[in-house]
Amino acid sequence: MTQTGPLGSHPRQLGLIGHPVGHSVSPQMHNAAFAQQRMNCQYTAWAVEPASLKDAVAGIRALGILGVNVTIPHKEAVIPLLDEVAPTAAQVGAVNTIVNRGGRLMGYNTDGWGFQSSLEEAGVKLPGLEVVVLGAGGAARAIALGLARSRVARVVISNRTPERAERLAADISALVPEVPVSAVEALSQEERSALIDAGLVVNCTPLGMAGAGAGLSAVSDINLLPQLAVVYDTVYTPQETRLLKEARQRGLRTVGGLGMLVHQGACAWEYWFGRRGPVSVMTEAAKAALGGGA
Numbered sequence: 001m002t003q004t005g006p007l008g009s010h011p012r013q014l015g016l017i018g019h020p021v022g023h024s025v026s027p028q029m030h031n032a033a034f035a036q037q038r039m040n041c042q043y044t045a046w047a048v049e050p051a052s053l054k055d056a057v058a059g060i061r062a063l064g065i066l067g068v069n070v071t072i073p074h075k076e077a078v079i080p081l082l083d084e085v086a087p088t089a090a091q092v093g094a095v096n097t098i099v100n101r102g103g104r105l106m107g108y109n110t111d112g113w114g115f116q117s118s119l120e121e122a123g124v125k126l127p128g129l130e131v132v133v134l135g136a137g138g139a140a141r142a143i144a145l146g147l148a149r150s151r152v153a154r155v156v157i158s159n160r161t162p163e164r165a166e167r168l169a170a171d172i173s174a175l176v177p178e179v180p181v182s183a184v185e186a187l188s189q190e191e192r193s194a195l196i197d198a199g200l201v202v203n204c205t206p207l208g209m210a211g212a213g214a215g216l217s218a219v220s221d222i223n224l225l226p227q228l229a230v231v232y233d234t235v236y237t238p239q240e241t242r243l244l245k246e247a248r249q250r251g252l253r254t255v256g257g258l259g260m261l262v263h264q265g266a267c268a269w270e271y272w273f274g275r276r277g278p279v280s281v282m283t284e285a286a287k288a289a290l291g292g293g294a
Contacts, residue, residue: 011042017056018071021045023237025289032285033278057081067099067272075138082107092145094138097268108271111139112146114264122255124230126150132194133157134218135204136164148176155181156194187220195224203233208241222246236261
């Protein structure tokens with residue numbers, strides 16, 4: 001287990017790198033958990049522009065930072081800057097958790113783990129569902145692979161740049177050939193056809209996020225979805241995005257992104273400290289940081 005230092009000594013540093021990070025409640029979430037567990041650690045969000053990513057990774061080594069989470073837009077770009085990448089993260093092609101082991105940086109991915117845990121918490125059963133994943137970035141890669149391994153009936157990946165969706169579909173098909181995985185262009189007739197049959201829609205794009213596409217919906221027409229569909233938005237600021245609001249008003253079941261945030265963060269503790277983070281404490285802190293509501 002990683003040593004976190006005795007109380008009263010200089011706190012071990014952890015944090016988040018991404019751009020932007022101003023919306024993140026990860027510092028409040030992790031710091032509340034550290035306080036509850038009486039751990040001498042401090043978590044900070046660091047805004048890192050793409051051009052500065054290499055320097056930021058070097059800084060993790062030089063400053064002895066214990067570990068970091070990685071968010072948009074660095075989850076894929078950070079991989080060649082690390083010393084080693086865990087098999088699942090390598091398969092996904094994205095890293096969201098880094099551990100500094102004596103200057104050697106190890107990359108992991110807990111997005112899929114967090115997504116699955118939040119679905120279980122919400123009581124959503126995956127086997128047999130037809131799923132549409134919106135987006136083809138780092139989170140979408142982890143989620144789509146986890147869905148295929150959960151024996152859903154089909155995965156359709158929709159993206160504004162269809163080539164990215166096609167590459168992701170091909171990568172997942174190679175790893176889980178028994179589950180059909182296909183790619184479509186966002187807002188196309190093919191996407192609309194997939195939505196008509198969807199049992200689960202997962203938004204992995206920033207659309208709807210406060211300050212970045214706020215007020216936009218990742219689904220062009222919520223009425224395309226069948227009445228029993230579940231709508232999942234990985235965006236958690238605001239807690240009820242326009243997509244979730246439209247789905248709720250339609251009477252569809254919705255799951256917000258806060259659960260995924262909490263569970264992927266709690267799973268990151270496994271790599272940093274050798275034990276799972278306290279989910280209930282982290283959830284309450286995250287909700288409080290968001291104002292307890294939308």
